[in-house]
Amino acid sequence: MQNHTIVSREEWTEARRALLLREKEETRLRDAVNAERLALPWVRLEKAYRFDTPAGPKTLADLFDGRSQLIVYHFMLGPEWEAGCPGCSFLTDHLDGALPHLNHHDVTLVAASRAPLARIEAYKRRMGWQVPWVSSNGSDFNFDFHVSFTEDELKSDAVDYNFTRIPADGCPDELPGLSAFYKDETGEVFHTYSSYARGPEQLIGTLMILDRAPKGRNEGSTMNFVRRHDEYEDEPAPRGAG
Template structure:
């Protein structure tokens, strides 16, 4: 269990609490309106035609990017941190992935397919998926430029250069790994043309992690020292804490 550091909140009357809660409600309403504005701007982003023919390895054989849509017009790709030489998936990516399976039926019935992509060979992916008990589609981009083109995997030469391009900016080597997380969205029209519509990185996908949204309403919130430092893989909570949430 994560150690709880109790804050020193004021103890007040019910009337004083209601007054403070109403002030917070105004901020929450502002946040909701801003979130609606951001969503509208996200939907209005221009698109980029995908001309490169990426090939992925799935449990049932090779698949092209078009195949990942699985008969639907919209595709969400989660860039899961699991490198070719890693022994297990990133703890933070695993935390995210614990929230996916229950959403699949709703996404699929809304014309959206969800697929995780990692550079690890498919055999390693399948072994880790079995350990975690997940059902969502997960393919390997091993041998493909896909992860590198979407700036979630980095070559030794890039890392040695002192900085890498991540989250639409240059970040120093000290903040980078050979793999980093992200999420990308694609659309396929009736002609079969594919367009890249959106990508987000770093903390950009936090709203997809329901546990964090619930914790944000709990008395002590996330109670974290660094981003998600309290998280472990779901089969490791009786073991010693991980040194980092995003390293193998």
């Protein structure tokens, strides 16, 4: 934690007003970026991706559940994994409360992973989540959206992730992301948006709160303090990131 100058209330207010100007710039920039996001062109999907769900097999179009908009969180839980990615779990902890608001606003939110449905359901029970979660195992969905990688890809020099080529050496076979889709009145489905790496970070309300705490995120590297929410009990709270 950096050393802070101790000042009078008047000096603090002056400094805070200066920061407020920067915060307003950030808000206006975020609004502008949101407008550009909404103006992105769309891609018509030709594949009818299939998923295993608790209600039986469904296509991507079925996952809209009667709504016109669908957001899929690409959750890192591979076919052989015993537990979900801690970072993805951290993000998913924040989704249940949003579900009724999203549904009322014509948006369906689901998580998707390549793990078999039984493994997904078991981990979902462990975490106590309500968010719908489907298995993309056996389809090209994860590979086409560049959040899963084949053995051949991982043996090559680089893989496609976050709209660039990243080194394959040391790359895991699963990475996180978020994708959005629209279904029109005829039932056609369009890919409208995807975001990867730290892109979906604003979904994590805890980070937004920590950004306003005296020590901030207090992390040595990106989210290195994060554990699954049932794994904190025996671990002391961090006192500093170095």
